[in-house]
Amino acid sequence: MMKIRNKVIVAVSIAALSLFPASAADQVLAKVNGEAITSKDLAQLEKALPPEVLKRAKAAGGEKGTLINQLVDLKVLTNAAKKSAISKKDEVKKAIERAAEQVIVQAFVFEQLKSKVNDKAAEKAYAEFSKRFKTETKNKSETKFRHILVKTEAEAKAAIKKLDGGADFIKLARDLSIDKQSGQDGGDLGYILEGTVKEFDEALKAISVGKTSKKPTKTQFGFHVFKVDDRRKPRAPAFKDVKQQLTAQVQQKAFVEMVKRLRDKANVEIIDKKN
Numbered sequence: 001m002m003k004i005r006n007k008v009i010v011a012v013s014i015a016a017l018s019l020f021p022a023s024a025a026d027q028v029l030a031k032v033n034g035e036a037i038t039s040k041d042l043a044q045l046e047k048a049l050p051p052e053v054l055k056r057a058k059a060a061g062g063e064k065g066t067l068i069n070q071l072v073d074l075k076v077l078t079n080a081a082k083k084s085a086i087s088k089k090d091e092v093k094k095a096i097e098r099a100a101e102q103v104i105v106q107a108f109v110f111e112q113l114k115s116k117v118n119d120k121a122a123e124k125a126y127a128e129f130s131k132r133f134k135t136e137t138k139n140k141s142e143t144k145f146r147h148i149l150v151k152t153e154a155e156a157k158a159a160i161k162k163l164d165g166g167a168d169f170i171k172l173a174r175d176l177s178i179d180k181q182s183g184q185d186g187g188d189l190g191y192i193l194e195g196t197v198k199e200f201d202e203a204l205k206a207i208s209v210g211k212t213s214k215k216p217t218k219t220q221f222g223f224h225v226f227k228v229d230d231r232r233k234p235r236a237p238a239f240k241d242v243k244q245q246l247t248a249q250v251q252q253k254a255f256v257e258m259v260k261r262l263r264d265k266a267n268v269e270i271i272d273k274k275n
Contacts, residue, residue, distance in 0.1 A: 029068050032075040042067055109255065116254045117247065123239070125246040130236045137234035140194040143204050144230035146187035148172055149179040149222050156216030156223035163212045169227045178222065187227070193234055204228060 026038035045067060046054060057063045086092055146169060150156050159176055163169060173187030182189055194201055203217040207228045216223040 030072050032072055033079065035075065035079075037068065037071045037075060041071060045071060109258075112258055113251060113254050117251045121250045122243055122247045125250050126239045126242065129242070129246065133234070133236040137193065140234055141231055142191045142193045142234045143228055144191045144232075145189055145200075145204060146170070146173060146227045146229065147179070147182065147189055148177045148187055148225040149183075150176060150225075151178060151222050153216050153218070153223050156225050159225045160213060160216070163225070163227075169212060188229075191230075191232075200224075200226075 026036075026040045028036045028038055029042060030037040042064070049057075054063075057066050081087075087096070148156075148159050148169070150159065155176070159172060162172060170186030173183050177183035177187055179187075192200060192204075197219075199217055199219050203213065203224070203226055207213060207226060209228050209231055212227045213225045216225060218224075
């Protein structure tokens, strides 16, 4: 079943490959009824595949051969589908029309936004973000801390007793915490800005740097025992760490503005008999 699912995913992904015609520089990797499958096809497929699918292919070994064979299978399937009468069915014709419209719209949107969605726009958004961050975090602090998360208050109190007795917090987090991800890092959760989690704020304020909880803190996840490693004035995240998110925001804003401009120019009439 997984192999079939993977081929369906590949089939969806390969639809984009037809937009990239083969060039003389491409290496021919296979031929199906005389039609070439090239290295460029393979490269585009690798880019189009979901990361988890590509990861499984690499883990299984022979990644290149596996993907080439999938391209061959899909070429055979595509050729057979084109030769059949299926494309003459009304529902298929309508689906093709809708797919063609989607490709045209995507190309149009890309063309309209490419001058507005770039590194310069992202840098401008970062400057605005940094300014807001500075204003919004004024008179606040951020705390670097660790936690041990357990299911019951009794377990949390037992952990606190061990810490008071000299137990190592990092080792205890690895052994006891049900938050396995942070537990492997000794309970490290990095820096948290004051005001982010109310329950954490109240508990962390009562703990000096280098010290641990004297009582458990309850949240929807269970009971927490904290250790404070550092406390400092808030720092905005580096541009490289938020560039992708900011670029997406720039793109979304530009898209919304473009649609609004187009709609303002259009003659729109909404007919709703209910109102």
